Amino acid sequence: MFQLTLAIITRRLMAAIPTLVLLSLVVFVVLRLLPVDPLATLLPPSATAADSAALRAQLGFDKPIPMQFVIWIWEAVRGNLGNSINFHQPVTTLILAALPATVELAGVGLLMALLISIPGGVLAYVLYQRKREAVADVAVTLLQSVPSFLWALLLIIVFGVLWPVLPFSGRVGQEVTLPAITGLALIDLLLAGRLHDWLSALSHLFLPALSLALSFAPMVIRVLRSGLIDAANEPYVEVARLRGLSETRILWRHMLKNAVLPTITMIGVQFGFLFSGALLVEMIFGFPGVGNLMVQAVKANDMPLIQGIALLFCLLMLTINAIVDVTYVLLNPRLRSP
Amino acid sequence: MTVADLNTQTGAEQPQRLQLHRLIRQPRVAVGGAILLMMILAALLAPWVAPHDPLEQDLLQMLAPPVWAQGGSATFPLGTDSLGRCVLSRVIYGARVALIVGIMSALGAMLIGSALALIGGYFGGRIDRAISYVVDLWMSFPPVVLSLILLVGVGTGVDKVILAVVLVDWTRFCRVVRADVLITRRRDYVLAARLIGFTHLRTLLREVLPAAVPLIITLFSIEMGVAIIVEATLSFIGLSVPPDVTTWGQMLADARGDIQSALWVMLVPVCAIIVTVLGCNLLGDGLRVALDPRLRLRGE
Numbered sequence: 001m002f003q004l005t006l007a008i009i010t011r012r013l014m015a016a017i018p019t020l021v022l023l024s025l026v027v028f029v030v031l032r033l034l035p036v037d038p039l040a041t042l043l044p045p046s047a048t049a050a051d052s053a054a055l056r057a058q059l060g061f062d063k064p065i066p067m068q069f070v071i072w073i074w075e076a077v078r079g080n081l082g083n084s085i086n087f088h089q090p091v092t093t094l095i096l097a098a099l100p101a102t103v104e105l106a107g108v109g110l111l112m113a114l115l116i117s118i119p120g121g122v123l124a125y126v127l128y129q130r131k132r133e134a135v136a137d138v139a140v141t142l143l144q145s146v147p148s149f150l151w152a153l154l155l156i157i158v159f160g161v162l163w164p165v166l167p168f169s170g171r172v173g174q175e176v177t178l179p180a181i182t183g184l185a186l187i188d189l190l191l192a193g194r195l196h197d198w199l200s201a202l203s204h205l206f207l208p209a210l211s212l213a214l215s216f217a218p219m220v221i222r223v224l225r226s227g228l229i230d231a232a233n234e235p236y237v238e239v240a241r242l243r244g245l246s247e248t249r250i251l252w253r254h255m256l257k258n259a260v261l262p263t264i265t266m267i268g269v270q271f272g273f274l275f276s277g278a279l280l281v282e283m284i285f286g287f288p289g290v291g292n293l294m295v296q297a298v299k300a301n302d303m304p305l306i307q308g309i310a311l312l313f314c315l316l317m318l319t320i321n322a323i324v325d326v327t328y329v330l331l332n333p334r335l336r337s338p
Numbered sequence: 339m340t341v342a343d344l345n346t347q348t349g350a351e352q353p354q355r356l357q358l359h360r361l362i363r364q365p366r367v368a369v370g371g372a373i374l375l376m377m378i379l380a381a382l383l384a385p386w387v388a389p390h391d392p393l394e395q396d397l398l399q400m401l402a403p404p405v406w407a408q409g410g411s412a413t414f415p416l417g418t419d420s421l422g423r424c425v426l427s428r429v430i431y432g433a434r435v436a437l438i439v440g441i442m443s444a445l446g447a448m449l450i451g452s453a454l455a456l457i458g459g460y461f462g463g464r465i466d467r468a469i470s471y472v473v474d475l476w477m478s479f480p481p482v483v484l485s486l487i488l489l490v491g492v493g494t495g496v497d498k499v500i501l502a503v504v505l506v507d508w509t510r511f512c513r514v515v516r517a518d519v520l521i522t523r524r525r526d527y528v529l530a531a532r533l534i535g536f537t538h539l540r541t542l543l544r545e546v547l548p549a550a551v552p553l554i555i556t557l558f559s560i561e562m563g564v565a566i567i568v569e570a571t572l573s574f575i576g577l578s579v580p581p582d583v584t585t586w587g588q589m590l591a592d593a594r595g596d597i598q599s600a601l602w603v604m605l606v607p608v609c610a611i612i613v614t615v616l617g618c619n620l621l622g623d624g625l626r627v628a629l630d631p632r633l634r635l636r637g638e
Contacts, residue, residue, distance in 0.1 A: 019474075030487055030488060030491040031491055137623070141619050141620055141623055144619055145615040145616035145619050147611075147615075150612065153590065153594075153604060157604065157605070160597075161597055272478075273480070275480040276482035277482075280574065284594075294483065294486065298489075298575070299576070301490060306486075306487060309483075310479075313483050314478050314479060317480065
């Protein structure tokens with residue numbers, strides 16, 4: 001089983017390499033359309049044209065674009081994504097420092113989304129069965145109309161201003177320093193046995209993760225309900241009924257298992273949606289993740305950083321797709337024969 | 339005369355009228371349509387409806403509360419923001435950008451996406467594989483990340499935002515419509531059209547396209563909502579439009595600083611965005627159900 005898993009992931013990631021190169025090329029070309037000079041901020045106002053040309057040459061911007069791309073890819077393969085113009089630090093350092101926060105946020109967000117949408121999907125299906133689907137439909141459509149950054153603002157209004165019970169800025173309280181083990185605050189603080197700080201990290205994570213979850217859940221609810229409706233017509237449901245199993249048991253133990261399969265595919269496809277959401281949610285909550293970094297990079301026209309983060313996002317998306325494929329095979333015995 | 343015309347002549351006109359009737363009777367279509375109509379009217383009539391200029395600052399009236407709250411006045415029905423600008427007027431003018439971006443980008447994405455879907459799905463083979471590959475490639479980007487990169491590349495402005503949304507979201511149309519075209523092109527009436535001697539172009543436009551139209555309309559409506567959210571997102575970051583154009587996202591960004599003292603300044607644009615997007619989604623959902631006989635039977 002483990003070997004199979006590993007084989008699938010490796011195969012998928014290998015197949016993704018050309019995609020990754022092409023995607024980087026797209027980003028590279030688009031960023032070269034830039035109307036403003038990204039180097040302007042690096043030079044003092046008194047700089048002459050010669051200074052500018054010297055800097056260009058130093059950073060490699062004077063070479064033809066195809067050449068620049070080849071150099072960039074070659075360096076990227078060796079783990080060097082260049083230096084951020086704005087932060088004066090290697091792009092890889094900046095990204096690696098911010099990545100765990102985003103992974104943690106997206107992971108907890110996904111978990112919360114599932115906690116909301118699995119009961120939600122079952123409820124929507126039960127309402128459908130009782131011919132009350134209009135209620136569920138309108139509720140889901142309403143939820144679907146609120147993007148994650150509006151959830152973020154609404155949650156801040158409710159839990160930060162009107163009823164100030166939760167923090168809405170930063171990753172942990174100011175007095176807490178994070179131990180650097182895995183970079184995931186929740187795991188590191190637990191490993192360090194600092195329960196109080198762990199609670200601080202959890203409470204800081206709660207609202208941003210909930211914002212992501214609330215905007216993601218309606219999609220999952222829809223697919224799950226649809227999957228349950230399909231499952232209801234399968235012969236095994238009738239068999240289970242004949243065996244005398246209760247409806248609740250059939251629903252939760254048999255139908256749900258099958259309805260989860262298309263849901264997992266959907267989660268994989270829509271994961272980019274979660275990352276997109278994380279961009280603004282991180283910015284609003286001052287959460288030091290990759291999304292926040294991207295917003296700052298975009299505002300400062302920081303080309304190497306934008307390029308690096310774009311590459312990272314594509315890599316994450318491709319990895320997630322590979323993981324989804326594996327989960328799919330593991331959960332669906334029909335696909336398991338080698 | 340097309341094969342579809344033949345159907346019409348044999349008395350298919352009656353059901354078609356019924357379908358229009360059913361469309362309006364679908365509560366979701368009615369409510370969604372009404373919301374959008376209201377927003378479009380507000381946007382079109384903004385100079386006459388709005389009580390103030392959206393950029394006019396009244397520094398003596400900073401953060402004035404809305405009319406129903408204590409100390410509110412009818413001069414500023416929804417109060418003012420931190421620069422003394424009328425919130426109601428700003429939200430009405432904001433509808434202009436939101437709807438222009440919503441309609442134009444949905445239109446653009448629809449045209450590009452559906453055209454490629456028709457070509458790929460109908461002809462199949464190498465063209466189809468090439469188009470599908472580009473779609474897959476495009477979809478490996480988280481959508482907002484791609485539009486951010488595009489905006490950095492092409493610069494800011496309403497037209498650039500529209501361009502960015504079109505370039506990101508045409509794939510939604512392409513993928514879904516292609517799947518539909520793949521089924522349609524195997525239908526007997528498409529084969530019949532080819533046998534009568536229709537050119538490929540004519541078959542595509544007169545036989546294959548009409549079958550996909552309900553789906554395309556539904557996607558258009560939902561895409562409008564997506565585009566409005568993307569615009570709000572981008573202008574919230576401060577990338578979408580120059581500061582002298584009022585947008586909902588900008589209002590949100592401005593209101594963040596006063597969240598403790600003046601909640602309504604934030605809540606008004608939040609509600610405007612949610613209601614408009616809800617209108618698009620309701621309309622899209624309603625149309626999907628009303629136009630698709632299979633779903634109608636299933637009651638989904």
